[in-house]
Amino acid sequence: GEDVEQSLFLSVREGDSSVINCTYTDSSSTYLYWYKQEPGAGLQLLTYIFSNMDMKQDQRLTVLLNKKDKHLSLRIADTQTGDSAIYFCAGLYSSASKIIFGSGTRLSIRP
Amino acid sequence: DGGITQSPKYLFRKEGQNVTLSCEQNLNHDAMYWYRQDPGQGLRLIYYSQIVNDFQKGDIAEGYSVSREKKESFPLTVTSAQKNPTAFYLCASSARQEAGRFQPQHFGDGTRLSIL
Numbered sequence: 001g002e003d004v005e006q007s008l009f010l011s012v013r014e015g016d017s018s019v020i021n022c023t024y025t026d027s028s029s030t031y032l033y034w035y036k037q038e039p040g041a042g043l044q045l046l047t048y049i050f051s052n053m054d055m056k057q058d059q060r061l062t063v064l065l066n067k068k069d070k071h072l073s074l075r076i077a078d079t080q081t082g083d084s085a086i087y088f089c090a091g092l093y094s095s096a097s098k099i100i101f102g103s104g105t106r107l108s109i110r111p
Numbered sequence: 112d113g114g115i116t117q118s119p120k121y122l123f124r125k126e127g128q129n130v131t132l133s134c135e136q137n138l139n140h141d142a143m144y145w146y147r148q149d150p151g152q153g154l155r156l157i158y159y160s161q162i163v164n165d166f167q168k169g170d171i172a173e174g175y176s177v178s179r180e181k182k183e184s185f186p187l188t189v190t191s192a193q194k195n196p197t198a199f200y201l202c203a204s205s206a207r208q209e210a211g212r213f214q215p216q217h218f219g220d221g222t223r224l225s226i227l
Binding site: 008 | 117
């Protein structure tokens, strides 16, 4: 079945780059997403990538997709304190009208 | 502004009591979703609806019920049959998912349900 996995925690120094990784099992996903969740709030869509793309860049965010290894990553350049949040990767599967979410990676920023 | 409104933000339930969580959207979206979020876990789909008067069970529908009488509204009832209802509940909506088209889900700010 479909599954999406992420590491639970990541700590980076302010100003460094953050790289959040995600692996998925089902290669039939059509879109892969990154969402950000701040404390006590809902999820905010950060960016997405279509499954026929390898890379997408949007300002400080870079998404890399390795379809062979079923690996997705989100790189945040020049990480700021406002980037502290939980980041979820998720995949939309054409076999069902639903999105499968990973367990989320909590990003903390140290001075 | 267009968006999704969930209410209340905090809700307390007594043992054996049913409670209803509200979700309203003014984005003119056909599809609406309910998720449950537990600490250290991803979002799990409870129910979803792609059109008015129709809805489908998600992965963890037991102990929950929904209705979709209006396009704008998708209330979730947590029944007494749900033995572990304490969680953060998130509602989302999107345009109807179609093959080859990107239709992002927009989320409300959630309702935190606790047992007294």
